[in-house]
Amino acid sequence: MKVPELSLVLVGFGHVGRRFALLLTEVADRLDFEWRIVAIATGRHGSVVDPGGVDATRALAAVAADQSLDRLDAEPRQRSGLDVIRQAAALLADDAAEGRLVLVESTVLDIDRGEPALSHVRAALEAQMHVVTVNKGPTAFAYNELASLADTVDRVFFFEGAVMDGVPVFNLVRETMPAVRIDGFRGVINTTSNFVLSALEQGQPFELALREMQARGIAEADPTLDIEGWDAAAKTAALVNVLMGGAITPHQVARTGITDVRATDVRDALARGRRIRLVATARWQGHTLLARVEPELLASDDPLAGLADTANALYLTTDLLGEVGIVQREGSLTQTAYALLSDLTRISLRLRDWTDQ
Amino acid sequence: MKVPELSLVLVGFGHVGRRFALLLTEVADRLDFEWRIVAIATGRHGSVVDPGGVDATRALAAVAADQSLDRLDAEPRQRSGLDVIRQAAALLADDAAEGRLVLVESTVLDIDRGEPALSHVRAALEAQMHVVTVNKGPTAFAYNELASLADTVDRVFFFEGAVMDGVPVFNLVRETMPAVRIDGFRGVINTTSNFVLSALEQGQPFELALREMQARGIAEADPTLDIEGWDAAAKTAALVNVLMGGAITPHQVARTGITDVRATDVRDALARGRRIRLVATARWQGHTLLARVEPELLASDDPLAGLADTANALYLTTDLLGEVGIVQREGSLTQTAYALLSDLTRISLRLRDWTDQ
Numbered sequence: 001m002k003v004p005e006l007s008l009v010l011v012g013f014g015h016v017g018r019r020f021a022l023l024l025t026e027v028a029d030r031l032d033f034e035w036r037i038v039a040i041a042t043g044r045h046g047s048v049v050d051p052g053g054v055d056a057t058r059a060l061a062a063v064a065a066d067q068s069l070d071r072l073d074a075e076p077r078q079r080s081g082l083d084v085i086r087q088a089a090a091l092l093a094d095d096a097a098e099g100r101l102v103l104v105e106s107t108v109l110d111i112d113r114g115e116p117a118l119s120h121v122r123a124a125l126e127a128q129m130h131v132v133t134v135n136k137g138p139t140a141f142a143y144n145e146l147a148s149l150a151d152t153v154d155r156v157f158f159f160e161g162a163v164m165d166g167v168p169v170f171n172l173v174r175e176t177m178p179a180v181r182i183d184g185f186r187g188v189i190n191t192t193s194n195f196v197l198s199a200l201e202q203g204q205p206f207e208l209a210l211r212e213m214q215a216r217g218i219a220e221a222d223p224t225l226d227i228e229g230w231d232a233a234a235k236t237a238a239l240v241n242v243l244m245g246g247a248i249t250p251h252q253v254a255r256t257g258i259t260d261v262r263a264t265d266v267r268d269a270l271a272r273g274r275r276i277r278l279v280a281t282a283r284w285q286g287h288t289l290l291a292r293v294e295p296e297l298l299a300s301d302d303p304l305a306g307l308a309d310t311a312n313a314l315y316l317t318t319d320l321l322g323e324v325g326i327v328q329r330e331g332s333l334t335q336t337a338y339a340l341l342s343d344l345t346r347i348s349l350r351l352r353d354w355t356d357q
Numbered sequence: 358m359k360v361p362e363l364s365l366v367l368v369g370f371g372h373v374g375r376r377f378a379l380l381l382t383e384v385a386d387r388l389d390f391e392w393r394i395v396a397i398a399t400g401r402h403g404s405v406v407d408p409g410g411v412d413a414t415r416a417l418a419a420v421a422a423d424q425s426l427d428r429l430d431a432e433p434r435q436r437s438g439l440d441v442i443r444q445a446a447a448l449l450a451d452d453a454a455e456g457r458l459v460l461v462e463s464t465v466l467d468i469d470r471g472e473p474a475l476s477h478v479r480a481a482l483e484a485q486m487h488v489v490t491v492n493k494g495p496t497a498f499a500y501n502e503l504a505s506l507a508d509t510v511d512r513v514f515f516f517e518g519a520v521m522d523g524v525p526v527f528n529l530v531r532e533t534m535p536a537v538r539i540d541g542f543r544g545v546i547n548t549t550s551n552f553v554l555s556a557l558e559q560g561q562p563f564e565l566a567l568r569e570m571q572a573r574g575i576a577e578a579d580p581t582l583d584i585e586g587w588d589a590a591a592k593t594a595a596l597v598n599v600l601m602g603g604a605i606t607p608h609q610v611a612r613t614g615i616t617d618v619r620a621t622d623v624r625d626a627l628a629r630g631r632r633i634r635l636v637a638t639a640r641w642q643g644h645t646l647l648a649r650v651e652p653e654l655l656a657s658d659d660p661l662a663g664l665a666d667t668a669n670a671l672y673l674t675t676d677l678l679g680e681v682g683i684v685q686r687e688g689s690l691t692q693t694a695y696a697l698l699s700d701l702t703r704i705s706l707r708l709r710d711w712t713d714q
Contacts, residue, residue: 031536168529171533172529175532175533176525176529176532176533178703179384179698179699179702180695300657301665303684306662315684315686320380320691321522321523321524321685321695322685322688322689323687324524324683324684324686325670325685326681327672327682328678328682329679329680330679335678335679338678342534342535342536345536353710
């Protein structure tokens, strides 16, 4: 069986994109595909396109030294992420036609419209590229459109990392729970808020905990997206759209963040054996889909109560399997980067099936 | 795309086998395959082989009325499960050659040697049948042999229901966690013991709780297998063999059941905010694989402490994703039967891929 070689276009090269580039090399001997990075687009460090292969080590070093990637390009120029996608698609049209050209999207979320990720995904699919992303924007704002476009062009649009990093949520349902109907869910799915609430329980200051999450590269670039519940709302919309057949945006999720949660409330709850957690919920009420994110006071035997620090969990309400939970006991950048890797493996599997025919 | 038609040989037609036959009909409109039952073998209610299709409703009615299935057979005879497998394979050699003949195995576990399930699986694979089973015996006693045999004959050997019913454990790792190394696990995986311990916490008698589990069809036919830890040990061996590359049997799992757990211990623990649970554990210590099942006194923040009644959970220790948990909040016969259905769906998917070539 031939090992597929994937040509990767990295759009977004922040904490996650850079960890992904390293992780690929670290676990190369376990992967059933080969790859080369043919382009990298960043927000603040220029871009490089090289169909012969970008040297990841040099790219990582350049960004670490706060230098522009333009210096790695034979013909450097001012390019947006969208420009890079289109240029790569034009230069590597054969790879695209063979289904070996992949957009690896990890830009920063814009909660107003899901951009620029949404346009990146759309442009890549239109250019016959597969898409893997950790970005919540595309599924939270336009899942149905993008999934249908992917079907039409016979390419995949995968986004395992949009919720709970590399711990399977979307693949869990798609690959391991066939014929099961998802009637709703309940989860703790924003790591930064959970870390902050856990810190408050321990008597630590809100601000310090938030800075710790930023230092670890886990908080959003704009951490108000975390603490005001926008990140959880985007994930809720993504889950509703993908798993429950909904068609909502994060703006349709009733949302209360943890900004107004007082340290004394958190500690009083703990003293009574209870916990305050930022809980995301969705369920059908008749034909109406109720989706919300808000701090809840949880009883000690609530399965979400025991989640501390960087733990996440999602409990799905199903018809055939009752309530099924998937739990991530600790979150890290490696896990987010792994999500992209696991999605790439699914593409590779698909290419093998094609090649075998 | 053609919808595959599977020919099913049901060996074992107890609580699980009968619930499976019903469930197939209940969710028929969600399945991407068609099927007919071509044989049923039971331990105490005879057997029937009919390549034209056995009427499931009549078979269910016969067993419910404590009648023999022989009356549904044109040429009834005394047959073992093994006889039925061989006869079906001979009569349906074309289906077998086309990969559409499937053994659905749900016999009772014999903890000494994993028989008769092990022989059933081996014989079916040798006859070019696919195999799906909820039985722990085959994976607990001979996973490596059977997986290798399945590879050789290009048929699948699936067993999702061997641990945590239809909630994905084996498929979770195989299908959604590529390139991840499983270094160990810890779980509450015997429903009956957990139900009994929960009942003791509530001041209910051991015997009453055990009878309740028998009445629901959840306890093993011989419930001492549950309360003496054999069921959990068999599942532990299955997990070790499949997920950690081990080659052990249940007899190599250090095992203590809940027979000697006193109600006062359980209630004292609860009064101190702690729980006693039957915990299955495996991990590598150097090159030695440690596997054990024993009642543990759990702190209140242990993720296994909150599991009550029929809940199960398994926490996998991984290298790339940290600790990942999968939780079944309630167990029922439907969920066990669903495991067979989810495995059949994977076979159907494979047949579609073949057909498309």
